[in-house]
Amino acid sequence: MRGRTPDRLCAEAVELAREAAREAAFPGRIGDHLGAVADGDRVVTHYFECLEPGYRGWRWAATVARASRARVVTVDETVLLPGPDALLAPEWVPWSERLRPGDLGPGDLLPTEADDPRLEPGYTGGGDPSPHAAVVESAWEEAGAEGPAEAEDADVVTSEPGELPGAPARGSIAAVAEEIGMGRPRVLSRQGLHDAADRWEEEFGPRTPMAQAAPASCMSCGFLVPMAGSLRQAFGVCANEFSPADGRVVSLAFGCGGHSEAAVMPRTPRPPAPVIDETRVDELPLDTGADASDGGEADASDDGADGPES
Structure with missing residues (x-):
């Protein structure tokens, strides 16, 4: 397919287009004329090199046109376009797709979609919200009460029970779920469980180099804390402070050198209790009387030699 032939008068209006581009750009930022392209009948766009720092490869585009049977060319628009x-x-990516693990910091709020496939309703029936949901709390505020207890008192004293907007009935699904510990509006779905299991097994699973070199698996380790629910069949929490997985969820097939039964150190032997032999008598040398008298005379002579002369 052959391209459209530019109008002769519009194609020759290079200086008119350059002047229009100079008015839109900073002085001295318009480069050489790069060419002209026909956009329609008697409509031509002239391209000029952009010398603006930081805009390498961009072009100033000045579109000129003329009316039918007219010989005066006028400027339609001037714009900076990428070449x-x-x-x-x-390319712009939505924040939900840009977010990565570890990006959430103190004070940040991460909203979840209403139809998040990782979650499913914690209880069903009547569409009743949780007693502590934002919708119900706003109903308490409208009723002039701070909670369900004050709302019940207000019903008895000042108004009819039906006048409280959005107040959950005492026997509703939401109230019963709150009492039996199922007050979470949403819980992990099957997909959410599988996604979590895949992440945990990738980091602390049997295929990691640490697990391949381990003497035994975490299943037989005394530092493993079992989990609750269906995930306890494949995962637990490591409680060995010297393990690289301390405080982390690990696969039961994972392992490390800190296994409790891998290398048990022998106990330090205690010295035996002292033994007293009462069947033998040790002979001790005793001084005789002669030795004692000789020693006394020697002491007396020594005292006389050292005493003062009379």
């Missing part, structure tokens, strides 16, 4: 080799920003 084939332009430096562009990455």
Whole structure:
């Protein structure tokens, strides 16, 4: 398919297009004329090189046109457009797709979609909200009460029970679920459980280098804390402070060198109790009387030699 032939008068209006581009750009930021493209009958766009720092490959586009049977060319618009080799920003990605594990910081709020496939209703029946949901709390505020207890008192004293907007009945599904510990509006779905299991097994699973070199698996380790629910069949929590998985969810097939039964250190032997031999008598040398008298005379002579002369 042959391209449209540019109108001669519009194609020759290069200086008119350049002047229009200069008015839109900073002084000295318009480069050479790169060409002209016909956009329609008597409509031509002139492209000029952009010398603006940070806009490598961009082009100033000035569109000119003329009326039928007229010889005066006028400017339609001027705009800065990226060229084939332009430096562009990455394609915009929604925040829900940009978010990565670890991005959530203190004070950040991460909303979940109403139809999040990882979650499912914690209880069903009548569409009653949880007693502590935002909808019900707003109903208490409208009724002038701070909670269900004050709302019940207000019913008895000032108004009829039906006048409380949105107040859950005492025997409703939401109230019963709250009493038996099922007050969470949503819980993990089967897909949410599978996604969590895949993540945990990838980081602390049997195929990791640590598990391949381990002497035994976590299933027989005394530092493993069992989990509740269906996940306890495949996962637990490590409680060994010297293990790289301390405080983390690990697969039962995972293992490390900190296994409780891998290398049990022998106990330090205690020294035996002292033994007293009462069947033998030790002979001790005793001084005789002669030795004692000789010793006394020697002491007396020594005292006389040292004493003062009379």
